[in-house]
Amino acid sequence: MTRSGRRTRRIRRSLRASGAGAAVLLAFSACSPSTGSEQDADSAGSSADISGQVTVFAAASLKESFTTLGEKFEQQHPGTEVTFNFGGSDSLAAGITSGAPADVFASASPKTMATVTDAGVTAGEPSTFVRNQLEIATLPGNPEGISTLKDLTASGLKVVLCDQAVPCGAATRKALEAGGLELTPASYEQDVKAALTKVELKEADAAVVYRTDVKAAGDKVTGVDFPEAAEAVNDYPIAVLKGAPNAGAAKAFVELVKSGQGQRVLTDAGFRTP
Template identity: 65%
Template sequence: MPTRTVHRRTMQLVSGCAAAVLALSACSSGSSGSSGSGSPSGSGTSAPAPAPAATASVSGTVTVVAAASLKEAFTAIGAQFEAAHPGTKVVFNFAGSDALAASIVNGAPADVFAAASPATMKTVTDGGDAVGTPATFVRNQLEIATVPGNPRHIASLQDLAPPGLKVVLCAQEVPCGTAAQKALAAGNVQVTPVSYEQDVKAALTKVELREADASLVYRTDVKSAAGKVDGVPFPEASSAVNDYPIATLTHAPNTAGAEAFVALVQSPDGQKVLTDAGFLSA
């Protein structure tokens, strides 16, 4: 083969290879531009994925107003809350549900309300002060609290009737008083109390101080006062079980904190604290 022909073919091969290399380089450049997160130029580039929506952070003080019977359990849940949200503080106001409901309707600042009955929560919802529909998170029922050792040998609801016995009841307008009246009516028992107290803890304290022989309180209160009182269950209590509703409040200063506290109360961790305290599952 002539030398000139060989040389011509060699040059053709070299030119073809160079063209192929340039083509591959162009393909590589286009590919990396379309799959990367870089330049917005070029129709082959895709827009960056939108960032996930930010969730409200929980901080500051959360004010919880709650029925007196929730004191021990909610105090423990409050400690859990503060541990889960460093820098937060839960401030509680425990009292009779009716008094708390009235304070909320009258403008007292608070984030969460937990009542010992739907009737007292209704005062708040009717006033437009609760967000959404309150959720029942636990239930509770009555027990007879007696002086330790039960020296008056109280074994039933009927044993509260003798006039010589000092019995204390909750005021009828508060949930524990309403429940007591239902239970007494179910047992057809007439009791003349030596006093009516404005919340269940006050009724319990009368027995703890031996200022009364017995009182009708919640089973959770008897449990929390172990060693200071004895408890006597009675069948009529099943006719007066109280539902406990909870709600975030419309004018809550700390909405994110309120929602997080209610979520903890309803969570398995919160429910365990409540059932360990003697509450019934909702």
């Protein structure tokens, strides 16, 4: 056989070996768990495992932002339904410790969350996900010319505050103490939304509420910042509850709240990052 023939035969053997190697490589790649398509399939599978109703007890000031996040959660996890119970954090905590069925608790202060954790009904340690600051809500256009917290003590001015048992009321008391002020309101309201509603309905001249509530009210009220608010910033903790009827969905909802997407919704509403 000529040298040319032997060379041709060696090339053919090399090509056959290369083809076999490529086939093995392709087969290995197709089976490899590190491929993007396989990861996507795993993610889709874990998402599909989340279904059913998840019940969230949340501070009244979270109503607008959590409603938006609830809708996003249902879109991301078809087959789920998020049900909310919004109200004063103290009454929500009391309901939870009394056995009210819930999956998640989001409080407007560490103190009210402590009521739940001390009762041993949280699954793990709560974590702070946002912060909130007080603001004065006045009638549209601020006809009384309110510019400071001290202005709320003026005679003849009808001012409403949150009940001192709820985080908004406790923060207001702290702000008043920081300013060395005393204020007797026309009424104490059960939660921040109830206090704001008094101004929206023109049943009060002003209320001390959260900055987020003033923003949510739009042109129904006018907001007035005051420096003492910096002394009474509230941390908002969130936790999955022990014995949650839908623990998997509860964990997924908390993850959404703390995710970049969730934080954007919350900061757009006026909340501050922790």
